[in-house]
Amino acid sequence: MEELDLLKKTWNKSDNYPNVSEEKIYGMLHKNSSSAIKWIFIISVIEILFWTGLSFIFSDDTKYTDLLEAYHLKIIIETFTYVNYLIIVYFIIKFYRNYKKISTSDSVKGMLASILNSRNTVKYYFWYNLSMIIVIYFIFMISQITHDQKIQQILHDSVENSNMRFVFLIGVYLTILIFIIGVFILLYYIMYGLLLKRLKKNFNELKKIDFK
DSSP, rough: HHHHHHHHHHHOOOOOOHHHHHHHHHHHHHHHHHHHHHHHHHHHHHHHHHHHHHHHHHHOOOOHHHHHHHTHHHHHHHHHHHHHHHHHHHHHHHHHHHHHHHHHSSSSSHHHHHHHHHHHHHHHHHHHHHHHHHHHHHHHHHHHHHOOHHHHHHHSSSSSTTTHHHHHHHHHHHHHHHHHHHHHHHIIIIIHHHHHHHHHHHHHHHHHHOOO
16 A cells, blocks of 8 residues: 555645546555455455365264264254355355456446445455354353253252352353454454455545545
C-alpha cells in the first residue's frame, strides 16, 4: 500500500493530470484487492486440505474411533463431518467466484460490490466455523459427562459434594472452550483478518474516487 499512498499524494497535489492519477490509483486498488481476494481463496483451500488430512489420520486411529463409540458419537461426528465438508466446499466456490468477479471488474461500482461480497463471505465463513466448533464441543462435553465412567465416578463418589463437583467440572469445560475460541479467533485473524483490513481500506478509498 506504500505505492498507493504515494500516488494519492501526487493525485491530491496535481492539477494538471487528475484523470491519469485517478486511473493509476484505481488500477492499484484493483490489483491490491484482487490479490487479497485471491489469497483468501488460496488459504481456504489450504485450510480444507489440512483438516481433510487430519480427519484421514484420525480415522485410522483406533483409540479415537473407540472413544467415539464409547461416547456414542461416531454417527453424529461422521454426519457433522460430511455436512461440514459440503458447506466448506460451498464457501470455497464463493471465494473463487468473488475472485473471478473482481478480476474481471472494470468499474469502481463493480469493485465496490466485489469487495463487499468478499468481506461478507469471509465473515459468514468465520461465524459458521465458530458455531460448528461450539456445537460439536457441547455435544462432546455432554456425551463425555454422560458416558465416561471416570467422570461418573468422580461426580458420584460423594453425594454431598456431587453438585459442587459438577459445577467445577462445567467450569473446567467452559474454560477450555473459551481458550479454544480465543485460539480460533487469533488464527482466523492471522489468516483472514489482515486481508479483510486491506479490503476495507481499499473499499473506503474506492468510495472516495466514486463519490468525490
